[in-house]
């Protein structure tokens with residue numbers, strides 16, 4: 448690793464963060480869709496959905512909404528990377544005596560920061576809508592840890608189209624299925640209410656275990672095995688996505 | 702290891718294919734220190750490919766290239782210390798101001814006083830007034846000047862300019878030519894690619910024509926002219942060219 452890696456990554460992170468503060472609409476757009484969903488589910492469908500618990504529906508669905516927030520946020524990660532590739536600035540950085548992988552890591556860290564801000568915005572709106580949690584500091588830290596891991600995993604997925612897409616639409620289209628995955632999980636209705644094959648899929652896909660783990664942490668229930676399954680999914684996706692992203696990256700720079 | 706006498710750039714038997722497309726089929730040339738060398742070729746001839754190999758962005762399939770005495774394949778980091786690339790499309794960060802772009806590059810080149818370097822270059826390229834504005838608001842000529850200014854940071858001894866005036870209006874073109882001449886006057890070696898005969902004629906000490914994957918001629922303008930039958934003497938009334946008319950009307954001294 449180049450001796451300038453940390454310094455260069457910091458400089459480039461500062462650059463991307465400046466992009467975000469100059470177009471805060473990307474953070475607002477990221478937060479608005481999950482907030483709109485939350486409003487709709489709570490005030491339109493919420494009364495008709497039985498979750499098998501007495502607490503308010505916003506408590507039930509917030510974990511899924513948080514995952515949707517990240518899934519829509521990483522579309523911008525791919526977009527920002529794509530714009531750097533297309534504009535030639537990526538090549539400019541790669542031809543300079545700058546630590547080469549810093550360019551990529553700056554985007555990854557920017558994605559993390561941008562998504563964390565969006566998540567905070569969504570949680571604040573949820574609080575206004577009546578979300579309440581008895582979780583203590585350790586539980587909140589655990590939730591933050593899971594969300595950070597989830598964001599990193601999805602960010603490395605986003606790096607792949609960001610580096611290789613030919614068009615802007617192509618760079619962000621990959622996020623649509625990720626945004627819809629929570630609908631086929633325990634995020635909005637208990638999986639027990641789903642028909643057989645759908646239920647099987649829902650119970651074995653990553654979102655369900657992540658949602659269940661976060662929900663248990665928020666409500667102070669024992670997390671059981673869900674948290675380990677959730678962590679295994681996050682780390683697994685992270686490792687595989689990182690490997691593919693690095694392969695794509697090496698192809699680009701050779 | 703760098704001997705001052707050795708040519709700034711030495712290219713031998715360079716080959717590069719994209720799948721079935723053999724773009725470079727054995728390219729040889731040398732560029733003397735402190736000279737301006739023009740690589741002339743029509744669209745698709747492989748000029749950008751050659752420049753990308755020399756600036757360590759692409760690996761050649763065969764052949765060797767040394768830049769500032771360093772092998773592009775095995776001493777890429779040293780090559781990157783020695784060069785600057787101004788790519789075919791102005792690679793500036795549109796969301797940052799002109800000054801911020803310059804400061805960014807100075808930081809990434811690990812220089813002291815990035816702010817002072819930026820201000821000096823803004824002055825030198827007549828961008829001081831526009832320095833605080835987002836680069837997105839710049840005209841084509843201003844962007845190109847900023848792009849070239851970014852390439853001069855750190856005074857690299859060798860500069861690659863890939864089609865620096867393609868798409869510019871005649872006035873902006875002359876501004877860029879002026880900047881290139883100043884560079885050479887300061888002793889920088891310039892390799893520029895162009896599709897325009899007059900650009901090569903105006904600027905270059907030596908001209909090489911890249912055609913069907915090889916350098917088909919390489920020489921000074923006078924040497925190239927002698928390849929043709931001696932000029933006939935004819936008396937014709939000299940008409941101003943459209944370019945002369947345009948430049949007179951818009952008030953630029955050519």
Ligand SMILES: Nc1ncnc2c1ncn2[C@@H]1O[C@H](COP(=O)(O)OP(=O)(O)O)[C@@H](O)[C@H]1O
Pocket residue numbers: 719722724742743744745746747748749750751
């Ligand atoms: N990454 C690539 N993949 C496939 N073909 C490419 C790629 N880059 C360039 N080419 C092709 O190689 C040829 C030479 O391209 P290039 O070096 O850009 O030419 P020039 O700069 O002289 O216009 C062109 O036919 C171009 O379409």
Ligand SMILES: [Mg+2]
Pocket residue numbers: 748749750789863864
């Ligand atoms: Mg080209």
